Amino acid sequence: MSLKSGRTLFVLVLSYTDTARIPGITVAGATPQDTIYTPPADAELIHYGHCISIPGLPMTPDGKPTPALLTRAALLHADIPYIVVDAGCVIPPRMPHIHTGIKPGKNIEAGPAMSHVDATHTIQSGEYMGRTLSSLCDNLIIGESIPGGTTTALALLRGLNLQYMVSSSMPDNPVQIKERVASAATSRLNMDTYMDVAVQTADPMILFVAGMLNSTSSNIILAGGTQMLAVLALATKMGHNTKNTMLATTTYVADDPDISFYRQAELFGVPIVSVRPHLENSKHAGIRAYTEGFAKEGAGAGGAIHAAQTIRGDKILPYIDREYDNILHKCG
């Protein structure tokens, strides 16, 4: 299973969870406070080739660039149209995007992520956007940018009784913190429906994308790692049939020995495309760091690269390197 012939659309779903402010949980931003700017800055970087909401581009505290850089290079190279959705940002992206009125998720260690009313609105918004956008293309690639999102993904999976492990944007996955947060969230559960579980444990991205899947008939490529397993887990509970769905991610997630991605994905019967963009050969140290377990994936990079390489039939790395040159030049 791969890309169908016809039209391809890339959708980047931006969101936020206050769970990202828990110290040590994410490096998607130079500091926990900075993480609110990462989703809009990712979208701006893809759209403009530079960010507006922040100076420079989103970086880990030790200077690894956001995977949105890979996504931009791939979309540009293959001329793939893209649409950005604000599904719960604190700071909306400064470019034309789909506004949904979805609120950021709350810190799930301290209490529910959202109310039932907000959860329903989030899923319904996803259903409308999924129905509309999937009717316009043969391949709908869905990526995400939500700092702290692997922790809410872990909590949702645990809440649904799936003993999964989740990935990290750090080589040393802060598993203990994530498990502590997930335990706090799931300890509030007691014989609940999947909606109760989602409300207690998830983030708005998971509900929105699950809603998209639930209303969608065309080929869906979930572009991401373990967060997309959480989306699949919720969508399956909602009744989504996964036969037109696939996962695309980078080899840095798929082959991470700590998480057994293939085995975890097997349960959903969903094919996996693992993309190996040979970033170890990059001329930029920040890009080579991806092969050492930093960043790994995000902003739909794996799916965008898969689509670009399929459409163009060549390797993406030179375009990533060139795009990083351009961005460094623009951003000083």
Add this chain to the structure above:
Amino acid sequence: MSLKSGRTLFVLVLSYTDTARIPGITVAGATPQDTIYTPPADAELIHYGHCISIPGLPMTPDGKPTPALLTRAALLHADIPYIVVDAGCVIPPRMPHIHTGIKPGKNIEAGPAMSHVDATHTIQSGEYMGRTLSSLCDNLIIGESIPGGTTTALALLRGLNLQYMVSSSMPDNPVQIKERVASAATSRLNMDTYMDVAVQTADPMILFVAGMLNSTSSNIILAGGTQMLAVLALATKMGHNTKNTMLATTTYVADDPDISFYRQAELFGVPIVSVRPHLENSKHAGIRAYTEGFAKEGAGAGGAIHAAQTIRGDKILPYIDREYDNILHKCG
């Protein structure tokens, strides 16, 4: 020239101009103050079958319903996907929509509609959305909802030295007020570029949709009356080649003896589809009033009906009547 086979997408561009607050200029709202709610309410009516921003649905002061009702019936009947753009609303629609950051236009009788910076942003936003959305479909139908928009259309046409007449949502077109406003706006011009003219006379919808045209390769169906002539006038100045563009409107505009629509449209070499939905046979007095010169067109109704009748091969009136029944039932 008609609909191409393949995918059809309907885009409703909402906007606002403070020109609508000039007394007597529009009936797109029960009072001039109410006109700020008409664009979001039109979009909500199409999406939900009822409005959220206002009770009931948009009406003229004497109770004629908004043409968005016709648009909804047509889109529903033929299952045509739609996307709403906020291109300068005072009140954004309460449904997922494309947010652009475009500001409402100012009253052109009193001063420029917008700054040059805002005009450039508006056109660039239109270019991005036009490029993206047109790459996803074979037929891109573009409608608008902007109260007071025929007056800004008239002023722009005059500013570009086109002695056109514009339509009205009233049987007695308030031509004198419109000409007074247009004169005030054009009196500020002096050997200007088309951008200067647009800044002094137009509204954000015209610039946004002209930007969409300017970046678009697929079949465009401009769904509207004389406001779409203003869009064509500006887009042509920007270098848009009209060969893939057509106009679709209702017979109530196309055959209005006061405006000679066909003759005016000829200059642009753009084919016209005039839709005759036989509203005189409606069981609702408010719908029959369209045939007496009320409302006439708006919210892309003519283009949506054309697409629905082409796709489904039947007449739209029973679906309009049924939809009005449903809406009256929902809205009490």
